[in-house]
Amino acid sequence: MPVKYEELLEKPIIIFGSGRSGTTIISEIIFQHEDLAWHSNYQELFTHSTHINYLRRLFENKWWRLVKFWSFVGVSKNTRQKWGSYLGLLIFNPIEHYAFWEYITGPRIDFSRGFLLGESATAEEKKRIRSHLAKQVKYQGRKRLIMKFTGPGRMEYLSSIFPDAIFISIGREPIATVRSWLEVGFWQTKGINRLWWVGAYTPEEEAEAEKLKNDPALITAFQYKKLMETTEQESKKLGVPLLETRYEDFVKDPHALIKKIMDFAQLPPSKYIDKYIEEMVVSNRNVRSSKKTVFSDETKQRILEIVSPYTS
Numbered sequence: 001m002p003v004k005y006e007e008l009l010e011k012p013i014i015i016f017g018s019g020r021s022g023t024t025i026i027s028e029i030i031f032q033h034e035d036l037a038w039h040s041n042y043q044e045l046f047t048h049s050t051h052i053n054y055l056r057r058l059f060e061n062k063w064w065r066l067v068k069f070w071s072f073v074g075v076s077k078n079t080r081q082k083w084g085s086y087l088g089l090l091i092f093n094p095i096e097h098y099a100f101w102e103y104i105t106g107p108r109i110d111f112s113r114g115f116l117l118g119e120s121a122t123a124e125e126k127k128r129i130r131s132h133l134a135k136q137v138k139y140q141g142r143k144r145l146i147m148k149f150t151g152p153g154r155m156e157y158l159s160s161i162f163p164d165a166i167f168i169s170i171g172r173e174p175i176a177t178v179r180s181w182l183e184v185g186f187w188q189t190k191g192i193n194r195l196w197w198v199g200a201y202t203p204e205e206e207a208e209a210e211k212l213k214n215d216p217a218l219i220t221a222f223q224y225k226k227l228m229e230t231t232e233q234e235s236k237k238l239g240v241p242l243l244e245t246r247y248e249d250f251v252k253d254p255h256a257l258i259k260k261i262m263d264f265a266q267l268p269p270s271k272y273i274d275k276y277i278e279e280m281v282v283s284n285r286n287v288r289s290s291k292k293t294v295f296s297d298e299t300k301q302r303i304l305e306i307v308s309p310y311t312s
Helices: 023-030 041-045 051-059 085-090 099-105 123-140 155-161 174-182 185-190 203-212 216-238 247-252 254-264 271-278 297-307
Strands: 013-017 144-150 166-171 242-246
Touching: 013 023, 023 144, 023 247, 023 254, 023 271, 041 051, 041 099, 051 123, 099 123, 123 144, 123 155, 155 216, 166 254, 174 216, 174 297, 203 216, 216 297, 242 247, 242 254, 247 254, 254 271
Parallel strands: 013 144, 013 166, 166 242
Antiparallel strands: none
16 A cells, blocks of 8 residues: 655655754754644654644644744744743644654664664565655645754665655864763763764774773764764765755855755745744854863864864
8 A cells, every 4th residue: 555645755855963063953944944844842742643743733824823932043032932931832843852763663773873874674664654754744734844863864774765855964063063062961871971873883993982981072072973974974875965064154144054955955935934044143152152161272182183084
């Protein structure tokens, strides 16, 4: 039996990056496009349900549009408080968590932690995933699918499910990225003293990581490098449509970078995207002062040595 609403999965957009690299602020802007369906906070709570996606129509329809503006993406204070903190928690909004993806990929695939190099979806996995996501688009009342992931690109596995997928990667200056990783709670319990993602390291690399595990900055840089390296490997192997972008370019000219992404993804102009950008206060997080994490010149040099040649 064919997947229902198959036409809604044509040219899905996949945004990815290392994490702490600008993926959230940039993807949140693109998510405002009226044609796009995405993974929501409600879908993460009700992983088995496709009908939960109908809820989006309650928050966005021809009479009103209730959108959550996240403080961490730099939206102005007045806009963030528009709906109040409690109502903001209830708004149907895009989110990146992996309980839903672990459910739809099934027990064979470690989607949240695996690099998935050389991995392709089985026929059963492909049908299950495409069926669920086609309904996600349909029930949200949209025309196309967009997904956002951090960590490994997972490009080979995802392109085996979506052969015509359009990939957009977001990178950031490595010292700022490593510093940002060290300042979030997730990393404190996951990768600050061990290799968090699995399936791509040689025994020699695992031994090197063991030597670095007592230095949070260096083992984080080591994992950053592997993410960049595997993305490059998959890109060369697959030859899929891939637009490589930089957080620094976004800070320099948000409108220009967003237009570049939209053109590449074949998205028509959107007044909602324009409005969202206009209401943002964009600051360069690369040069902000941080009382939490201050690297010595020696540590900065070691980070750059580890991530070479991915230092741009």
